[in-house]
Amino acid sequence: MNVYEERRKKINAWMTEEGITMVMFQHTEDQRDPGIRWITGFPGDGLLFLSSVSLCGSLLIPWDMNLAFIFSDVESLIPYNDFERKPIIALKAALEFFNISAGSKIEIPPVTPYPIFLEYLEAIADFDVLCRNNGVHAEIQTLRAIKDAEEIEIYRHIAGITNELIDLLEKNAKAGKLKTEGAAALFIEAECRKRGCEGVGFETLAAGPLRSYGIHPFPAYTMGDFATKGLSILDFGVSCFGYTSDVTLTFAKEPLTKPQERMLTLTERAYRSALSQVQSGIPTKDIAAGVDRLFSNAKKKMPHALGHGIGLEAHEFPMIRNRKDNNWILKPGMIFTLEPGLYDMAHGGCRLENDILLTENGAETLTNARIIRL
Amino acid sequence: MNVYEERRKKINAWMTEEGITMVMFQHTEDQRDPGIRWITGFPGDGLLFLSSVSLCGSLLIPWDMNLAFIFSDVESLIPYNDFERKPIIALKAALEFFNISAGSKIEIPPVTPYPIFLEYLEAIADFDVLCRNNGVHAEIQTLRAIKDAEEIEIYRHIAGITNELIDLLEKNAKAGKLKTEGAAALFIEAECRKRGCEGVGFETLAAGPLRSYGIHPFPAYTMGDFATKGLSILDFGVSCFGYTSDVTLTFAKEPLTKPQERMLTLTERAYRSALSQVQSGIPTKDIAAGVDRLFSNAKKKMPHALGHGIGLEAHEFPMIRNRKDNNWILKPGMIFTLEPGLYDMAHGGCRLENDILLTENGAETLTNARIIRL
Numbered sequence: 155m156n157v158y159e160e161r162r163k164k165i166n167a168w169m170t171e172e173g174i175t176m177v178m179f180q181h182t183e184d185q186r187d188p189g190i191r192w193i194t195g196f197p198g199d200g201l202l203f204l205s206s207v208s209l210c211g212s213l214l215i216p217w218d219m220n221l222a223f224i225f226s227d228v229e230s231l232i233p234y235n236d237f238e239r240k241p242i243i244a245l246k247a248a249l250e251f252f253n254i255s256a257g258s259k260i261e262i263p264p265v266t267p268y269p270i271f272l273e274y275l276e277a278i279a280d281f282d283v284l285c286r287n288n289g290v291h292a293e294i295q296t297l298r299a300i301k302d303a304e305e306i307e308i309y310r311h312i313a314g315i316t317n318e319l320i321d322l323l324e325k326n327a328k329a330g331k332l333k334t335e336g337a338a339a340l341f342i343e344a345e346c347r348k349r350g351c352e353g354v355g356f357e358t359l360a361a362g363p364l365r366s367y368g369i370h371p372f373p374a375y376t377m378g379d380f381a382t383k384g385l386s387i388l389d390f391g392v393s394c395f396g397y398t399s400d401v402t403l404t405f406a407k408e409p410l411t412k413p414q415e416r417m418l419t420l421t422e423r424a425y426r427s428a429l430s431q432v433q434s435g436i437p438t439k440d441i442a443a444g445v446d447r448l449f450s451n452a453k454k455k456m457p458h459a460l461g462h463g464i465g466l467e468a469h470e471f472p473m474i475r476n477r478k479d480n481n482w483i484l485k486p487g488m489i490f491t492l493e494p495g496l497y498d499m500a501h502g503g504c505r506l507e508n509d510i511l512l513t514e515n516g517a518e519t520l521t522n523a524r525i526i527r528l
Numbered sequence: 529m530n531v532y533e534e535r536r537k538k539i540n541a542w543m544t545e546e547g548i549t550m551v552m553f554q555h556t557e558d559q560r561d562p563g564i565r566w567i568t569g570f571p572g573d574g575l576l577f578l579s580s581v582s583l584c585g586s587l588l589i590p591w592d593m594n595l596a597f598i599f600s601d602v603e604s605l606i607p608y609n610d611f612e613r614k615p616i617i618a619l620k621a622a623l624e625f626f627n628i629s630a631g632s633k634i635e636i637p638p639v640t641p642y643p644i645f646l647e648y649l650e651a652i653a654d655f656d657v658l659c660r661n662n663g664v665h666a667e668i669q670t671l672r673a674i675k676d677a678e679e680i681e682i683y684r685h686i687a688g689i690t691n692e693l694i695d696l697l698e699k700n701a702k703a704g705k706l707k708t709e710g711a712a713a714l715f716i717e718a719e720c721r722k723r724g725c726e727g728v729g730f731e732t733l734a735a736g737p738l739r740s741y742g743i744h745p746f747p748a749y750t751m752g753d754f755a756t757k758g759l760s761i762l763d764f765g766v767s768c769f770g771y772t773s774d775v776t777l778t779f780a781k782e783p784l785t786k787p788q789e790r791m792l793t794l795t796e797r798a799y800r801s802a803l804s805q806v807q808s809g810i811p812t813k814d815i816a817a818g819v820d821r822l823f824s825n826a827k828k829k830m831p832h833a834l835g836h837g838i839g840l841e842a843h844e845f846p847m848i849r850n851r852k853d854n855n856w857i858l859k860p861g862m863i864f865t866l867e868p869g870l871y872d873m874a875h876g877g878c879r880l881e882n883d884i885l886l887t888e889n890g891a892e893t894l895t896n897a898r899i900i901r902l
Contacts, residue, residue, distance in 0.1 A: 183843065184639070197746050218831070220741045220873055235831055238851060264643055265558070268659045271642040285642045336721050340714055347710050352747040353731070367594045372571050373726040457592070457609055469557065477612055499594055 157304050158227040161193055161297075162204065162212055168293050169206035175258035176205045177290045178245055182217075185265055188466035189294050190214075191396050196226035200234055201241060203248040213251055215244050241270075242277050249278065256280040261289050299463055299471035300487035306511065308397050309489055313509060313520035315349045315392055316399040323388065324526050327381045327405055335360035335375040338388055346392040355391030355398020356468045362386045363407075366502040369458055369495070381405040381528060385414055385502035387495075396466045400491050401523035402507035408528070416452075417496045417504050418525055424448050424494035425506045428460060432492075432510060432517035436484045442476035445494055454496055461491040464509060488512045489520070531678050532601040535567055535671075536578065536586055542667050543580035549632035550579045551664045552619055556591075559639055562840035563668050564588075565770050570600035574608055575615060577622040587625055589618050615644075616651050623652065630654035635663050673837055673845035674861035680885065682771050683863055687883060687894035689723045689766055690773040697762065698900050701755045701779055709734035709749040712762055720766040729765030729772020730842045736760045737781075740876040743832055743869070755779040755902060759788055759876035761869075770840045774865050775897035776881035782902070791828075791870045791878050792899055798822050798868035799880045802834060806866075806884060806891035810858045816850035819868055828870055835865040838883060862886045863894070 155163070169177060179202040181190045190202045194214055198221045205211030213230045216222035217239065222231055230251070237243040249260070261284040262274060271285050301309065319342060326332045326341065339358040346354060361371035363384030371387075380386050386405040391398040406418055424445045431441045442460040449456050461474035472482035474490055488511075495505030509520045529537070543551060553576040555564045564576045568588055572595045579585030587604045590596035591613065596605055604625070611617040619636075628634070635658040636648060645659050675683065693716060700706045700715065713732040720728060735745035737758030745761075754760050760779040765772040780792055798819045805815045816834040823830050835848035846856035848864055862885075869879030883894045 198744070218743045220871065221744075221746055223873075225746065233831075265641045267639045268642045268645040269638055269661045287643045336718060340718055343717060344710060344714055347749070347751045353749070357727070369592045370572070370595075372595055372599065375721070375727070377721045457607075497594065499597075 156227060157302070158193060158195055164297065165193070165204060165290065165294065166206050166211070169204070169290060172290075173259055174206060174261050174284070174290060175254050176203055176211075176248065176252060177261040178203055178241075178248070178263065179291070180241055180263050182241075185263065187263065187265075187291075188396065189291065189298075192294065192298060192466055194226045194228045196222055196228070197396060198222065198225070201244050202228075203245075203252070205252040205254065207252060207254070211252060213248055215248070242273060245274065246277060249281070254281070257282060259284055261285075261291075264289060264291050295471055298465055300485060301465065301489050301511075302487070305397065305465070306487070306489075308395050309399075309509070309511065309520060312351075312392060312394050312397060312399045315346060315351060315394075316401055316509075317522045318349070319345055319392070320401065320403065320522055320524075323403065327526065327528060332381050333379065334377050335362055335380045336377040338380055339375040339390075342390050342392070351392045351394050352396070353393055355393040355400065359387065359389040361503070363502050366504070367497050367499050368503070369497060381407060383407050383409070385410075385417070385504050387503055387505055389505065389507065391464075391468060398464060398468050399509055399521060400464050400468055400507065401509060401521045402493055402495070402505040403523050404504040404506060404525045406504070406525060406527050411501055413498065413501045414504075417454075417498065417501065420449065420452050420454060421494050421496055421504050421506050422525060424456075425492060425508075428492045428494065429510070429517060429519070432484060432512060434484055434486055434512060434514075438472055438474040438482045438484060439476055439480045442474055442480075446476050449494075449496070456494060456496060458495065461493050461507075463488060463490045465489065484512055486512050486514050530601060531676070532567060532569055538671065539567070539578060539664065539668065540580050540585070543578070543664060546664075547633055548580060548635050548658070548664060549628050550577055550585075550622065550626060551635040552577055552615075552622070552637065553665070554615060554637050556615075559637065561637065561639075561665075562770065563665065563672075566668070566672060566840055568600045568602045570596055570602070571770060572596065572599070575618050576602075577619075577626070579626040579628065581626060581628070585626060587622055589622070616647060619648065620651060623655070628655070631656060633658055635659075635665075638663060638665050669845055672839055674859060675839065675863055675885075676861070679771065679839070680861070680863075682769050683773075683883070683885065683894060686725075686766060686768050686771060686773045689720060689725060689768075690775055690883075691896045692723070693719055693766070694775065694777065694896055694898075697777065701900060701902060706755050707753065708751050709736055709754045710751040712754055713749040713764075716764050716766070725766045725768050726770070727767055729767040729774065733761065733763040735877070737876050740878070741871050741873045742877070743871060755781060757781050757783070759784075759791070759878050761877055761879055763879065763881065765838075765842060772838060772842050773883055773895060774838050774842055774881065775883065775895045776867055776869070776879040777897050778878040778880060778899045780878070780899060780901050785875055787872065787875045788878075790826075791872065791875065794823065794826050794828060795868050795870055795878050795880050796899060798830075799866060799882075802866045802868065803884070803891060803893070806858060806886060808858055808860055808886060808888075812846055812848040812856045812858060813850055813854045816848055816854075820850045823868075823870070830868060830870060832869065835867050835881075837862060837864045839863065858886055860886050860888050
């Protein structure tokens with residue numbers, strides 16, 4: 155049984171327990187769900203239907219059949235074009251395909267817009283349509299938060315490439331070969347692909363001293379100065395098999411102002427403090443609250459979360475943030491970022507972000523991002 | 529009155545006519561709406577509330593205040609962090625901010641997921657919450673389909689840069705300097721930014737002869753062969769002020785097989801046929817149906833739409849497709865693509881895509897994409 159079959163088996167068991175007969179997944183331009191890739195390996199646009207009636211109940215309805223022949227592990231394939239690329243028509247066809255009896259529970263994506271939900275209710279009025287935040291889709295996101303052996307192996311590979319690029323970026327910056335935001339970002343674009351990556355995991359954010367005040371600079375990168383006097387931020391990830399790393403380097407070029415030095419010191423301290431708290435059983439909220447307290451004692455405020463899980467999405471579970479509704483507890487197999495940062499309109503910003511794997515033996519820092527002094 | 533104030537005035541008039549007191553827009557990681565940029569100039573994440581009670585009723589709630597100070601044209605700003613970055617809390621605060629009376633009609637985004645919609649209903653039970661496909665948000669998408677003078681000027685600028693890149697790409701390919709998909713994609717990444725673009729409008733799709741069978745290759749580009757014997761597709765757009773171009777070149781390197789020659793000839797014929805139909809008052813469905821007929825007579829089938837509007841999104845209104853529910857009629861001010869293409873597992877694929885502006889005087893082809901024979 156391959157990894158996709160194993161995952162479908164788990165989902166099938168959960169569906170059976172919950173009495174769900176068929177579930178629908180949608181990965182299209184207006185509604186993204188990398189869960190389809192997790193379940194079948196297929197990275198393209200389309201719909202996926204799983205039926206709990208049989209263990210072979212998987213039907214992929216891809217936009218691009220040519221791509222699906224090559225990339226998908228699934229029992230059945232029908233072109234999306236056969237249904238005018240309309241989810242509602244495909245849904246009705248899937249019910250017929252699996253021969254689902256009237257009255258059965260059919261679960262649709264929890265992100266289904268309310269007006270579309272009403273259309274579904276009308277179109278398949280004979281069925282019990284579920285659209286909820288605690289259904290199959292949420293269960294899959296929870297399963298995805300704990301990486302399996304295959305995923306951890308992929309992450310060790312991605313981290314290796316990421317670390318190679320970090321070292322080269324430091325070397326190039328020190329040699330004066332990284333003088334624009336574009337030079338840094340394009341270097342990553344080219345070098346990750348040379349190493350067999352699918353690409354960057356998200357648009358590289360490169361902000362020279364004039365733009366590092368922003369959490370996420372806009373535009374993501376320009377041809378403006380980078381790694382010149384002051385603080386520059388470089389936030390990037392590289393992706394293999396759909397999984398992305400996510401790290402942030404800060405380049406600090408002397409002479410620095412006192413407030414800049416203080417931001418760097420505090421950020422490094424916050425990072426070490428957070429990392430020292432990482433262990434199985436710890437609520438992630440407590441780690442984030444500790445960092446917020448550390449900054450607050452220094453009369454500073456971090457305007458974003460401390461971190462987040464990574465995987466097929468750059469941001470996924472577990473949450474690592476100081477918010478009342480965050481009930482995530484660290485468990486072995488989780489891979490997540492820690493990324494304290496501070497931002498100032500006058501002095502610029504800094505952030506330090508690494509990817510952490512929690513194993514049975516404790517935290518393992520997969521990546522080597524750091525504050526690089528020039 | 530600047531362009532953003534003009535747009536808000538139009539929306540305000542529409543809201544007043546429809547009796548909508550406040551409308552909410554959301555542009556966050558899980559729910560994208562470039563409408564906020566169209567209304568305020570702000571390109572970052574956040575929420576926007578417009579009230580029809582006063583002409584100055586615009587409240588932006590950005591994630592990154594530093595970015596908002598620089599980029600937004602809006603009456604009021606409150607940090608999203610003040611509301612735990614939770615739309616529901618911000619929505620309640622906006623109702624208080626504008627002092628909206630109970631019972632008023634409040635419109636929320638039509639893409640609001642059903643479970644979230646239920647939460648809103650409960651949280652602001654005293655108000656009449658609207659979530660519909662034919663409300664303010666749809667009206668704005670319709671307004672955006674007809675570009676104003678300022679937008680047309682931006683498009684002439686973007687088209688100029690796009691055409692410069694097309695010529696350079698042809699020159700480089702002919703000089704043997706475009707030998708990998710990555711070489712083509714990275715050239716565009718760098719050169720568009722050198723010319724002041726925000727970046728590419730979407731991930732560049734570069735597919736050499738081995739991968740051009742896919743409508744959208746996966747991954748978008750690799751370091752594999754490009755513009756070598758057979759058919760290679762290069763689909764890209766460059767973006768300024770948020771607006772993107774969208775063109776596709778096919779590189780055809782001899783010797784070609786007969787089926788390849790035939791695909792090229794048919795695609796060029798389909799493109800010319802479509803362009804010749806473009807005029808004010810024509811249903812776009814008719815143009816797309818004509819191309820489908822042309823291919824069908826040649827025993828071929830195009831697996832995607834003929835084209836689409838472009839603007840702040842790579843795909844926006846008007847639709848240019850042969851589908852029953854497509855009722856779009858061409859009008860002056862519309863900017864859209866025409867992009868016939870054919871794909872074959874054995875012989876590869878080809879597509880020809882240009883951006884067309886419909887003026888009072890007829891079709892104006894803004895871009896010079898073409899099939900380039902090598």
